[in-house]
Amino acid sequence: MKLRIEVVAIDSLMVRLFDTIDEANMPWILAACQRLHAAFGERLIELVPSYTTLMVQYDSAPSTARALIAQALEGLQPDAGNSGRRHEIAVWYHASVGPELPALASRSGLTEAEVVRLHTGREYPVFALGFAPGFGFMGLVDERLATPRLSTPRKRVAAGSVGIAERQTAAYPAVSPGGWNLIGRTPVRLFDREREGYSLLQPGDRVRFVAVSHAEFMALGGDDSPLEAQA
Amino acid sequence: MTQLKIEASTALCQLQDAGRFGVRHLGVTQGGALDWVAMHWANWLLGNPLGAPVIEVALGGFSVVAEQDCVLGLAGADLDARVDEQPLAPWRSFALAKGQRLTLKQPKQGVRAYLAAPGGFQAGSVLGSCATVVREALGGIDGRGEALGKGQVLAFAGSAPALREVPEALRPVYSAKPVLDLVMGAQIGDFSGMSLFEAFNSDWTLDSRADRMGIRLLGPQLVYQGAAMISEGIPLGAVQVPPDGQPIVLLNDRQTIGGYPRLGALTPLALAQLAQCMPGAAVRLRAVVQEMAWQEHQAWGKRWQ
Numbered sequence: 001m002k003l004r005i006e007v008v009a010i011d012s013l014m015v016r017l018f019d020t021i022d023e024a025n026m027p028w029i030l031a032a033c034q035r036l037h038a039a040f041g042e043r044l045i046e047l048v049p050s051y052t053t054l055m056v057q058y059d060s061a062p063s064t065a066r067a068l069i070a071q072a073l074e075g076l077q078p079d080a081g082n083s084g085r086r087h088e089i090a091v092w093y094h095a096s097v098g099p100e101l102p103a104l105a106s107r108s109g110l111t112e113a114e115v116v117r118l119h120t121g122r123e124y125p126v127f128a129l130g131f132a133p134g135f136g137f138m139g140l141v142d143e144r145l146a147t148p149r150l151s152t153p154r155k156r157v158a159a160g161s162v163g164i165a166e167r168q169t170a171a172y173p174a175v176s177p178g179g180w181n182l183i184g185r186t187p188v189r190l191f192d193r194e195r196e197g198y199s200l201l202q203p204g205d206r207v208r209f210v211a212v213s214h215a216e217f218m219a220l221g222g223d224d225s226p227l228e229a230q231a
Numbered sequence: 232m233t234q235l236k237i238e239a240s241t242a243l244c245q246l247q248d249a250g251r252f253g254v255r256h257l258g259v260t261q262g263g264a265l266d267w268v269a270m271h272w273a274n275w276l277l278g279n280p281l282g283a284p285v286i287e288v289a290l291g292g293f294s295v296v297a298e299q300d301c302v303l304g305l306a307g308a309d310l311d312a313r314v315d316e317q318p319l320a321p322w323r324s325f326a327l328a329k330g331q332r333l334t335l336k337q338p339k340q341g342v343r344a345y346l347a348a349p350g351g352f353q354a355g356s357v358l359g360s361c362a363t364v365v366r367e368a369l370g371g372i373d374g375r376g377e378a379l380g381k382g383q384v385l386a387f388a389g390s391a392p393a394l395r396e397v398p399e400a401l402r403p404v405y406s407a408k409p410v411l412d413l414v415m416g417a418q419i420g421d422f423s424g425m426s427l428f429e430a431f432n433s434d435w436t437l438d439s440r441a442d443r444m445g446i447r448l449l450g451p452q453l454v455y456q457g458a459a460m461i462s463e464g465i466p467l468g469a470v471q472v473p474p475d476g477q478p479i480v481l482l483n484d485r486q487t488i489g490g491y492p493r494l495g496a497l498t499p500l501a502l503a504q505l506a507q508c509m510p511g512a513a514v515r516l517r518a519v520v521q522e523m524a525w526q527e528h529q530a531w532g533k534r535w536q
Binding site for chain 1: 252253254255256257258259357358366367368369414415416417461462463464465466467468469486487488489493495496498499521522524525526528
């Protein structure tokens with residue numbers, strides 16, 4: 001960990017902690033989040049954590065903000081693992097809602113069941129949210145599941161679709177265009193404007209996917225309509 | 232309660248305010264008026280909080296009829312506004328009697344006009360703001376991110392002060408080739424020397440590929456020589472340079488994280504100027520330093536205090 005503070009905009013600075021994507025970064029990012037929230041208080045406008053950085057937007061002079069950041073992060077220690085929440089996300093893994101499931105399996109000489117076992121076999125940290133409200137970039141999936149994005153993104157991906165891009169995985173909170181390889185669908189609502197905090201996932205949370213049957217998926221409120229047809 | 236009935240609208244006529252804050256870490260974009268200076272003046276004319284909900288009208292095609300006598304404020308672009316057939320210049324509050332029609336027809340100078348109502352237009356707050364973001368289905372009259380449409384009703388309930396104008400000396404000038412201040416960012420040293428010279432000494436043409444997410448600038452090809460970047464937070468006004476070397480200025484509805492290198496970010500005043508430029512217009516970029524830009528911005532903002 002090597003802390004750098006960089007200029008981003010008239011009212012924003014980037015705190016850079018790392019240079020590579022690594023699950024071990026997240027406890028440091030979480031700890032930095034907490035300290036920056038405490039140090040800036042009301043003067044904090046936005047704090048956007050991502051894989052290796054935190055962007056800080058504030059209501060104060062840049063020199064003041066820079067000093068506050070340096071002071072807040074002095075002697076930073078990684079979070080002990082108590083602050084990020086843990087989630088289990090139910091997924092119905094099936095080619096009818098995850099059309100790349102067969103191709104992803106055959107690509108690495110795996111069965112579809114082995115793909116499911118590998119995808120559900122790890123707990124993934126949420127590196128960042130972006131692309132759409134509530135869309136959490138998670139990883140890293142087993143190397144045998146790593147798959148490049150579709151060369152032509154779909155115009156329409158159903159809400160709840162669970163996908164893989166390179167060694168990252170995510171679930172689409174709402175209908176949107178998308179280029180990830182889809183392997184299943186979750187009935188879980190990932191973004192809800194009526195929920196406290198709005199987004200199920202927050203940066204630094206940890207997620208484990210759990211395979212469920214079609215019957216369980218439907219009982220949990222899942223929508224099994226084909227990919228392009230969902231309302 | 233006073234109401235306006237919308238008789239004509241386009242996808243570019245939207246309810247906006249100062250934007251959505253405290254939610255960027257959830258992947259939720261900012262939204263809000265692209266020309267925040269004109270929004271402030273429109274609200275100032277009526278004694279509103281400067282970020283109160285307004286109608287952003289880009290390029291015209293918007294028309295409302297008053298259902299009661301009322302006073303409104305208009306600032307920003309000259310979109311050939313009329314009260315019935317009577318021309319109405321912007322930067323003033325004006326009376327609209329019951330049954331009278333306000334029309335914003337087409338751009339004569341600038342691109343975006345802002346219409347304010349006493350107390351602000353009423354709309355539910357979604358994640359702390361009524362800013363319309365179509366892509367995220369957030370904000371607007373219905374809360375679902377839709378642009379304003381014919382037949383909808385705009386309501387407000389405040390009372391207006393005496394009619395007034397924005398003092399002439401304080402009105403923004405929409406010049407033919409604005410110079411846009413850019414706060415230099417961390418990657419600026421990773422562009423080639425030639426690219427840095429060209430970035431700040433060439434005319435940049437606004438591409439027609441432009442929306443509330445971003446505006447592409449056409450000009451010399453900028454060459455980034457640094458390491459590939461990992462996605463990180465993107466500020467308002469970021470000037471990012473994808474591999475094709477043509478910069479994109481990221482605006483209010485931008486994606487929240489991204490991994491292209493950036494020259495830096497335009498200042499808020501530069502963004503307000505840019506919001507009034509037509510596709511095909513030329514702009515210049517001027518490099519500024521963060522601390523000085525911030526101090527200038529603070530001093531400039533005193534006009535509303």
